[in-house]
Amino acid sequence: MSPHFTDEEFQSAWRELDEPQLEGGWELFVETMGVTIYRLYDKETRLYEYKVFGVLASCTAELCADVYMDLAYRKHWDKYVKELYEKDFSGQTAIYWEVKYPLLLTNRDYVYVRERRDLDVDGRKISVILARSAAEIPCAENSGVLRVKDYKQSVALESDGGCGTKVFMNYFDNPGGSIPTWLVNWAAGVSARMFVSLEQSFSCNKYKDYAVIMKPSQL
Numbered sequence: 001m002s003p004h005f006t007d008e009e010f011q012s013a014w015r016e017l018d019e020p021q022l023e024g025g026w027e028l029f030v031e032t033m034g035v036t037i038y039r040l041y042d043k044e045t046r047l048y049e050y051k052v053f054g055v056l057a058s059c060t061a062e063l064c065a066d067v068y069m070d071l072a073y074r075k076h077w078d079k080y081v082k083e084l085y086e087k088d089f090s091g092q093t094a095i096y097w098e099v100k101y102p103l104l105l106t107n108r109d110y111v112y113v114r115e116r117r118d119l120d121v122d123g124r125k126i127s128v129i130l131a132r133s134a135a136e137i138p139c140a141e142n143s144g145v146l147r148v149k150d151y152k153q154s155v156a157l158e159s160d161g162g163c164g165t166k167v168f169m170n171y172f173d174n175p176g177g178s179i180p181t182w183l184v185n186w187a188a189g190v191s192a193r194m195f196v197s198l199e200q201s202f203s204c205n206k207y208k209d210y211a212v213i214m215k216p217s218q219l
Contacts, residue, residue, distance in 0.1 A: 004113045005130045013154040014119060014126045016168040020053055035167070045150075045174050052169040061157040061165040065127040067207050068155060069116055071095065077206070082107060094137040098145060108175050110148045111139045127157045150174035 015021075022038055029039040035054030042049060056064060067073065071084050083098040089111075098109040114131040133151040141147045156168040 004132070004134070005115055009130055009154070010117050010119070010128045013128045013130065013168065013170070014121065014156045014158075016051070016053070016170070017126070017156050017158055017166055020051070020168075022051070026051065042172075047172070047174055049172040050170070052167065052171070055160050055164050055166055057160075057164040059165055060163060061125070061127060061159045063207060064157050064165045064167070065116065065118075065129065068129055068157075069114075070207075073207060083109075090138045092134075092137050094134055094139065095131075096139060098142075106177060107145045108148050108177075109142065109145045110151055111135075111137045112151060113137070124158060127155075129153075129155045129157075146175070146177050148173065148175055150176075 020038075024040070026038045026040045029037045029048075029050070031037070033054075034057060035052060038051045038053075039048040040051075041047075059067075071086060075081050075084055080100045081097070082100045083096060086093060086095050094111050094113050096109065096111055098107055101107050111134055112131050113134045114129065116127060116129045119126045119128060131151075131153045133149055135149055151173050152170070153172075154168075154170045158166045160166045
């Protein structure tokens with residue numbers, strides 16, 4: 001059993017592929033490229049949580065999952081990554097991620113745990129990836145960088161029956177600091193849309209070529 005995520009969390013994520021859970025205030029945010037994005041306003045933080053549903057037509061489910069898990073490859077397509085790596089912190093494995101923010105804004109960093117499970121659900125092959133911030137990981141904060149302490153993401157991926165992928169993603173990120181909430185919400189919305197556009201138009205399509213030229217020890 002995972003020390004970070006429960007079996008029910010994995011089950012809940014893939015079930016959204018069949019029955020989206022949108023009760024309790026979820027509202028339509030945008031529809032683009034065959035994908036629908038909903039958002040839920042949190043009164044306490046004044047930020048939005050997002051859910052993404054749809055089909056990525058040009059990328060198989062297995063390839064999507066591999067792209068999503070490959071930290072080294074993300075450095076090739078995500079221009080906002082300053083540092084990104086998996087490391088053992090005093091016996092606990094976690095991911096460190098520093099994000100470059102625009103001029104005059106302080107960079108943010110994340111220390112988070114992540115797990116992928118490839119499930120067989122009555123013959124259906126579904127990949128579920130869960131991630132969340134991990135304050136319990138002993139990673140010292142860096143001067144001049146703000147630590148994000150409230151982050152979560154879940155992704156469920158399944159073949160659409162052809163060459164594409166049926167996808168569900170749930171995302172929330174509270175960067176903290178003194179950034180205006182409207183700017184945070186705008187950036188989070190862009191991130192949700194970027195997940196769709198990059199996976200569909202660039203990342204997945206280029207990943208096979210990237211994997212071929214990398215040495216086996218780097219994959």
